Amino acid sequence: MMKNYINLLLGCFLCLFFLTNCEVEDDENPVFESTAVPRIFGWSTANTYTTDISDSLIIDLQVSPAQDATFKWFVDGVEVGTGLRFKYLFPEAKDYTIKFEATRNGVTNSREADVIVIKPFVPKTYNKKMVGFLTQNGSINDVNFANLTHLVISSAVVGEVAGQASLVDTTLENLNIPLIIKAAHNAGVYVLLDVTGNMVTLNGGGMYADYGFFNVVKDPAKQATAIATIMKFASNNGFDGINVYLNNTSEGVLEPVSKIEQFFKAIPAALPPGPNGKFFYTASVPGGWTTGVLSAIAKVPEIDWVNIQPYRYEDLAPTAHSPYWGATDLVNTWVNFGLPKEKIVLGFPAFGLHYNMPKDGTQVGWGNLWKYATYESFRDILLKDPMAHTKNMLAVDDGIYYDGHPIIQQKAQLVIDQGLGGLMMWSVESDTPDQSKSLLKAANTALGN
Missing domain, CATH: 2.60.40.10 (Immunoglobulins)
Known part of the structure; x- marks a missing residue:
């Protein structure tokens, strides 16, 4: 009886063994229909x-x-x-x-x-710098390297975040940095890393009441940690330099200039040699009432140039947010701070300010202006008027004010006449790929590049 039982178990085992092997063989040699897609x-x-x-x-x-x-x-x-x-x-x-x-x-x-x-990197020759900023809202497909001398990828964000010991967010997860840098170098274009606080990507302005970057800057220990992290990331990824944009500089009161000066003067000692024999150190500065806090930047000789931003000049009545007078005024301000003219790169926006004021008697003030004045990319403005590049304002609602070809050509001429370093555009992905209407193309051409 026991022998029969063992034989039965052995038979079951062998059957199971062969069935299993048959299934594996079928998996290894599947049968496909003649119309199966390879x-x-x-x-x-x-x-x-x-x-x-x-x-x-x-x-x-x-x-x-x-x-x-x-x-x-x-x-x-x-x-x-x-x-x-x-x-x-x-x-x-x-x-x-x-x-x-x-x-x-x-x-x-x-x-x-x-x-x-x-191919081996050979920087292109140019008459004046044409600097473009690319944010995480864009991609390499938005960049026409023929119209650039320097590309700035924005941004590594500095601030105090729980559980983030480095104090710098360098994920930049929506951008293929190695690919962008290789393509840029192929075209003879340098690539810099933008270092900022939190900001509104479309217009490049600091996030309201966000002082995370500044709080790191004014603390010597945190400052050193942030600088080390930035330099390591820039060096490891083959960047040709950094651009520092301290976009919010006070918490309701003007801080001592010395705190800003100490930060910007601490950076040069940490700069790596650069992958192509030069590692650029630049800065961006906004216009407005806090401009004076950043004046110490003009006294840092290691800074290669400063991108000034005479735009986002909102008002309670519809008006141009990037006027020509704003450009000349901010240029003169930085010359008076002691910054050499050739180190001034004049910025212009690839976005406009759309006013649509209330018609029900609502009083508009600084506290509620954001409801009635909104920013739009130049690409979106062109959808409203295919000839928008030939103008600087559209008569839509209470007006859309932006920089079209006419004022860009004026600003380019200002750069040439005053011996400034060049022009800068925020941001590349907000421009149009149509080269007959492109702001970046118009600016680069007007500079004589």
Whole structure:
């Protein structure tokens, strides 16, 4: 009886063993319909590859089902190979488009990507600096490097956050920094890291009543920690410099200039050598009643230039927020602070201020102006009027005031006549990609670059 029981168990075990092996064999050798789409594995999820001009780009793919399938590789529409492996030495340092096709029984699947072929960095020559800021709301697709001499990626945010010992948020998670820097260097454009407090991305203004950056600045221990973190991140990621934008400088009262001066003078000793023989140290400063607090920046000789912002000049009555007089006034202010003219880079906005004042008798004051004066990107302004680039104001509601080509050309001429360092635009992604209407293109051209 016991022997029969053991034989029964052994039979069950063997049956289970063979059934299991049959299932595994089926998994390893699946049967596909003749019309099954050949799936492609191993392709870059970013749809972008980079390679040095001296190296071949190698891509190894897998396709399932692969039996009876044929494969083709294309570079800029020209067939260059078959098989699952792509190995190609690009002849020039420029951008290419590659495509892979897998076809089985008349069914085709494909993938396409951009390839950036990298060459040794050679900075472009220019007449005047054309600086553009790119925020996390944008991407590399918003950048036309032909219109830039320097790109600033915004931003590493400084402030006191619970559980954040470094005091600096350097995630910049929406931007592919390595890719942007490689593409910029290919075009001869330097890339700087913007260091700021919390701000309103569209207009670049400091977040209301947010003094996190300033609270770090005025504490020597926290200041040292923040500077070390910033320099490490900039150096590790191949940035060509940093731009410091202390966008809120007081908590209701003007702080001593010495606190700001000590911070800006502490930075040069921590600057790395830079990946291309130069590590830039620049600053951005707003106009307005707190300008004087930042005047010490003019006394820091290591600062390469200062981006001044004569815009966001809101008023209780509809008016231009970026007037020409504001530009000349802020230039003169910084010259009087002692900043050499060639270190002044004049900023202009790629956004406008849209006034829509109340019609029900509501009194408008500084406490409720935000309800009736809102900012819009230049891209959105063009949607309201395709010819907006030829103007500086649209007669929509109580007026949309912005910088179009006419005033940008005036400001460029001011830069040339006064011997200033150049122009700066906030921000690149708010401009239009249409080069006939682009603010950045108009500015760069007017500078003689």
